[in-house]
Amino acid sequence: MVTTEEVSAREAEVLELVGQHLSNAEIGARLFISVRTVESHVSSLLRKLNVADRRALAQRASVPTSAGRAAAPVLPAPLTSFIGRLPERAALTEMIKKHRQVTAVGPGGVGKTRLALAVAAGAAGDHPDGVWFVDLVPVSDPGMVAAAVAGALGVGEQPGQGLDESVAAALGDQRALLVLDNCEQVRDGVAPFLERLLAACPRVTVLATSRARLMVPFERVYPVPPLSLGADGDSDAVALFLDRAASVGGPPPPGLRDHIAAVCARLDGMALAIELAAARWPTLGPDGLTAGLADQLRLLAGGPRADDRHRSVRAALDWSHALLEPEDRELLRRVSVFVAPFTVPVVARVTGSAPGVVVDGLARLAEQSLLTVTATERGTEYRALETIRQYGTEQLAGSGELDDARSGHLRWCLEEADGLGTGGPDWRARFDRVADDLRAALAWAGEQPGRRGDAYRLARLLAELTFTRTSISESQQRFEQAAALAADPVTAAAMLRQAAAVAGLRMRGEDMHRLRLAAAAAARLAGDTAGAAGDLATAATETYRFSGKFERVPPHHEVVALVDQARELAGEDPAARAAVALAEAAVLTDAFGSAQGPAENAVPETIAYAERAVDLAHRTGDPLAEAAALGALTGAHSWAGDTFGTAATARRRITLLAAAPATPAGSNEVLDALGDATETALGAGDLAGARRWSRQLADHPLLAEVGHRATNWLLMTGALAGDAEQVRASSLRFRDAWQRAGSPVRSYLGPAVAGTAMIHGLCGDDDAYREWTAILDRVGTSPGRDLGYGPVFDAMLLLHRGQAIQAAQRLAPEPDEVWKWVTWIWLHWYVALRAEAGVLAGLPSAGERLMAARATVAGNPVAEAMVARAQALLDGDVERVLATAAAFEAAGCRYQAARSLVLAGGEHAPRGAALLAELGFSLGSLRQADAR
Template identity: 70%
Template sequence: MVAMVTGVEISPREAEVLELVGAHLSNAEIAARLCISVRTVESHVSSLLRKLEVPDRRELARRAPEPAAAAPSHPEPVLPTRLTSFVGRVRERTELIQMIGTHRQVTAAGPGGVGKTRLALAVAAEAAGDYADGVWFVDLVPVTDPGMIASAVAGALGLGEQLGRDMTESVVAALADRHALLVLDNCEHVADGVALFLERLLATCPRVTVLATSRARLMVPFERVYPVPPLSLPADGESDAVALFMERAAAVGRPLDPPLRDQIAAICERLDGMALAIELAAARYPTLGLDGITAALSHPLRMLTGGSRADERHRSVRTTLDWSHALLEPADRALLRQVSVFVAPFTTAAAAEVTGGEEGLVADGLARLAEQSLLVVTASPGGTRYRALETIRQYATERLAEAGELDDVRSRHLRWCLAEAAGLSVVGEDWRARFDLVADDLRAALAWAAERPERRADAYALARHLAELTFTRHLTGESQRRYEQAAGLAAGPSVAASMLRQAAAVAGCRTIGDDMYRLRLAAADAARESGDTAGAAADLATAATIAFRFSTTFVRLPSPEEALVLVSEARETAGDDPAARAAVALAEAAVLTDAFGAAQGPPGNAVPETIARAERAVELARRTGDPLAESAALDALTGAQSWAGDTFATAATARRRITLLTSLPISPAGTHELIDALSMATEAALGAGDVPGALRWARRLAGHPSLAEVGHRATCRLLMVDALAGDVDEALTGSVRFLDAWRRAGSPARTLFRPAVAGVAMIHGLRDDRDARREWQEVLDELHTPPEHTYGYGAVFDAMLLLHRGRAEEALERTAPDARQVWKWVTWIWHHWYVALRTEAAVLAGSPDARDRVAEARTTVAGNPVADAIVERAEALLDGDQEALLATADAFDAAGCRYQSARTLVLAGGDHAVRGAAALAGLGFAPMAPARRRTTP
């Protein structure tokens, strides 16, 4: 089936996406709503932009159909599906809804089994219409690490980790301006982590309300506690407790006659109105009947004496659980307590392995436990799974300890987790789904093993597995923590050093320079402790190099003196070790060159020494046979070649890095190097005028799986290429992804993004879309303004727009400094573009020295197909050579710059101008203004 929007056919899925775009949901929210990936949403949005022929997301939202009259005006709440109906609690629901409407953080507190979760879900569903941006439910039962609260929330929101920020920052950024209700269920076992998370969330997200459930208050600012009472009993009038018993008993047997209400009421009174206890008792109705249940409960309930009312309620649940447990066959009792080690839904096969039972017998036992409401059955793509409600699981775990079986069963669970983790290391098509199903159990097993010295080796192995798996799963924040945890569990300092190096590489993928630096120094300490002085030297040198290579990713950048001390110490201890010597050579090429100042002047100042250092680093790295070390050294060489003004050598060296890295297996260090190499190759190709090559590398970078959740970082280079090539459709489509991802990430003020934003602003200027250009100029204002904006990309994009508008004199003024005056800012990508556009502006403005500029520019940009063509076009205009002028149109087409080709035809005048104007319109650009030129003497 297809849908129609103003006469255009779109798919049903595209229609759903369009409707949600019209509701102003972000791509991440649409993905969560439709249960698809963010990248899939982006593909649908791109398709809709093309099909409906609209330039941007704003216009796309205007094309969305009006919602049907009966359609909800707010997002549907993201809540678990109820397996059974909710009974009663009218007064409690009313009171709790009033509380969350008045207070920003409410904790529904009460003992296990009182019905906190069901009440919170009912309240969330009923109050959903009050929250314009949605209601979200987060089950914290599987979370065993207080530091993973934000990760659990992010998972519920459909958020991925944002590079350069932790999960808490990502969640806070996503919810900063949202009017939403967040339900955090079962907080008691991670209360400290919840408290820290909530303090941050509530302080920075003023329109977010949190409803938590816990056995105790969370002790956070703004908290209001709602004590959840037991279900109402007959003495209170209408009895919710009786209604619940009758409904659940009818569901597992047959409807009860009204005359039995008094007998049911007595049972409920003895169970103190505790919801879980009532449900467990009702599940026994088909086998015991009311008389049997009454008899079984009469004696144990006499234990309820003394203590607070809350303690009595807690004991009534325990008594009911004791009773349910006692009614089980011994084998089923053992099975219940042994499967309590699973924190996530588990399969029959997993239960058999952990309990040591035969799979068929275990399957029968699990079915019986489910029939008695002691386990919940859930469906999954891999088949039937079981889970115990948290109160029952905790009770069964206590029984496991009382039976003296806890260590044995947890040990088997740990072995099962190790085997699962090892199996997941072999990446298959469905491995992510399989990992997600067992991840919480892996984390729980690790938390248990890490506290037991006798399990240290297993804990280390599991931490390492989790570090590797979470990295491949793009949970890079957790991956870094797991590598650091593995380092702490390692059998010796040598292994610890290896894990710390991996952690540093993951920090690099997260663009957190401070952590890269810290972890490399820690690795050096561990290597030194193990007696590996060469390894320590390499780590010290690498730490110094990091301070130079990735300086823009630091919050606190080490001082030049600090880096020089590291280089000196590394040089003294490297000895003859090839890897250490290569690392020291790279640090010298990086740190001493920048020095930290040796090359901070116009070309020619210390440039030969800079290149010599970099080439020596490359040669030493090549001898080690380590592609990653060689790639890092080649990066230093690209920088040196760029300072020297050797544009084409820079591009060739950048391509060498890609060749080195492409076939390497996935690893943190390899991923970090490849992403950096793709970025550099894109920029270097663009600087050399190789637009098709730049486009190839930029698309590969934008599609890299590690950047799937950080669209602003993934697409920023691609937007630069699209802007300079004049590809309107691709630039507008990419800008939607960029802006959405950048806003979701909290609008980080990174200079890295400025060229892309300036390029998109220029595209809107060329389209004469003043509103859109103003919007992107505002984004540009939110970012830091480095000198490169004034003299580099800023001058290039501004000159292109001014020339399009016929304002050649202003374009000449914008590029007034000679490139040698501002070489530091126009080197790398912008040098040839700057020189070529400056030359064309001089010709079109009638500058007296235009011919001299043309002659000089021809030498400067020789070999760059785009810049060459711009300079040749300028010379043809100066000479009035129509044939030469038209030849540049073909050169631009061959170079992949359709905008410049169309511009050439307009400049040629006559019939050519008509064709050029049509070509510009077809590309999506506004008409060019007539070139206002003064004739040159």
């Protein structure tokens, strides 16, 4: 016979269940322990009982062990498995070891009972005289608590004793655990009963569950949290959903795990709600379930629970609601309008109640687990879970108070939004705290005909606030919503213009065009023909000015028709005439340099149109209009091959916009101007200016979420300057953001990607070079890759590797043959590299190339130094080659400075090689120098 010391109480329980031929998983569910723990006990029993396998162990289960083991827990057998809650089980287990009365508190449906049962079963070994469970749901009279406990213990009333005394006498000095479940409705009876029991029975521990604290001095409270919600879909909430869904129709596919995590988050991790939602999974699927969450009380009904309170979320809430005093029920209804956490002063403002009354009422609701409480630096914040909030809204509607409560909430939201518009150091944090309430108030007001004016005002304020908060997708949506709510077409047109500008910032060319045309239609409806002309002209201009933002640019003839309509409507209005002039410069001559481009002999006409547009815009006194016209003039100078005139115009535009308003239209101009300034500075060899402006773009808050756009110019600058460290760092942000955005096909990203690939090639990282070349293939091709930036970056890499003949071949076309693609920022780089490649390849035309290049690049410090170095190499003048190193250093191009040392050869080459290595580059060009 096996002795007591050999087999523990828990092992005896496992042995008994093995004898019933239960699996390890079934044993774990029955005993509320993990499968791994069951396996450990089975292994121990095989060793202690000296049997070979599980079959023999089951046979031994019929042999009695010694009779001293702990009494089996008298607990209800759960019908479903217990999922997760390991931290909670550990914490609650530790509490009942240290304290004699612990209350697990939480709202209905959070999982208090199941947690208490799991903890009680696991603690049976610490309570050898028994674990007892008492369900107080059927008890409505506080005076009957002792009777319920006595019934669970099997204790009858003794002569001359009350039932509470009989229970105390029965438990005496036993080491027992008493689980009192659902104490909330009989708190007034539970508290005195426990006080007498614990005083009389010093070794008894009580674990209670309740929606409210028992409010006794010796009580230790454990707030039961919702199930964990992991951002990656790996959480107790998701595990519970998957388990329950599998039991009613098969587990959801693994690919829907994130969707299920989102559903669980919408349900605030409430166990009952998740179980009920999982039960609807087979019939509703992911889409139906998500849609149904808008009315959770209807969706989360009809569960399989035997307990009527838990057959639906509404039933669970009805139970809690019935326990409230009338004034607390009213307060619960009133605070249900809040979506975000709220404070006492806010509730007092919205409800018109005295702060003292609100404090007491919110405290009582929190005690009943109907509100969560969080202490913050700003004060105590309260929040109702979503199901409770929806329940309160139902109660508001049923009591006829909904309109009044919503109206108070709307007034508060308007006041908050107005106050946020004034700014302040912490305004973003303040906005984030109330944003959900603003959205909820707008959703309600927008459906109330009598609240249209308030709804428009709130939509406009929310559009402006979300724009400043850089939530530009929502900003566009809110401006469009404001336009739909506007009282007149003039106001609607103004909101549509704002929405169009935001769409432009989002790179949504089709949206931008649609909204501009809608603004024109609204202006015409209002009789504002000049405004309509401006909108039509701007819509035409933007198709060329921002062609890279379109998936499909409107056909040229449609755009010309818009210009014709705008011209007819403009009349003598200065702003309209300026807008039309800009459209003519952009569309009729393509002054912005899109793929079509003006014919070479039309360049003077392009400049004339652009200068007229600048002049007319300047007369209006509108800096944004003038800046847009200067953008056209910048493009015109570029097509003329006037590199320095192009850069000067771009700088003029930057100066003009120094005080530009932080509006959608103003931000559009600033970002576009910074891009132009960066690129034209690169074209003129002003690397310091290019770094400054590209850094402003990279750090601009509106580009924070679109890192591939933010770092686009920074990568171009770093590549041409030969700054390997900066390019490698920025390229990671670029690639990650581009992939997060869905890897959009945008040909304007080509130069940045090609430059990044080149830098990795210069560093000798062939894998990274291939990766970025593949990305270049995916961002979209353009003639510039073959005839503009492509030859420049390819030639720099080929020359670094000592492949001068191949570089010369890549730069074979004369600049006049590819003038459209090298006049933007690439002309000086193209001709300087072409001259160097001709010299190093030993071409007979090298001298002619040098002469032509010298005239073209005069005034560009980087290109001049490259041409001077090529001439010195042709002449065999090492001292002049070395002199170019200092010129490159002064221009901010350390890579080329190191290359000059390498090309000088002899004793200077090792110094140049060391500098290249210090900068992170390979030593490909050193091999070329040695060959010389």
